[in-house]
Amino acid sequence: MLNYQPMPLDLAFQALADPARRGMVDRLCRGPASVSELARPLDMTLSAVVQHLAVLEASGLVRSQKVGRIRTCRIDTKVLHTAERWITERRASWESRLDRLGEYLAETADEPSSPTPRRKT
């Protein structure tokens, strides 16, 4: 698509759509880590880890800072919150629909029904 500008939520969900990147987010939620620490549990080259990190940084989920030879990565929970809120609001909308349906069914059941004789076939 031409001139397609991805929205923050597009980038966030895209970033979370990969198990290695989710692993990195999971690790960083427990505290900052260097790139080598992030790479340690992953079965991939350091270059692949750096590419995944670039996707995470572009989405705003992760920020990193290089001091000397060490790049330290940190989670930025703002985008994680936005993604969570989007899903939570949809779930709330769905549950509210279920509640209304439940109320409607309860009201219908409470209504005094006019006695309609059963037709024998």
Add this chain to the structure above:
Amino acid sequence: MLNYQPMPLDLAFQALADPARRGMVDRLCRGPASVSELARPLDMTLSAVVQHLAVLEASGLVRSQKVGRIRTCRIDTKVLHTAERWITERRASWESRLDRLGEYLAETADEPSSPTPRRKT
């Protein structure tokens, strides 16, 4: 990557990474809809809508059933719940880390510090 089998969460987040598909999920959280109803607010061909729908169905977020000429789509909240839970757990992990950090700082501040004379320079 060869032999890469996407996981349910990969497919769910991938499906949510597009604004049109999020719009369809949003609509379906308010009740079932036909494909034409889903397409109405979207500025795209019916064929593109059907392709997006296929991605949503492959992720398990949406189920559809054709009766006569009408295909009716429904949300399946199981996958939405799984995606929400993944993010919520990461946020909880991050907040618990912040709490521990706060407790540590409070304990350190409470400790009776030995009077260390300031060195004059």
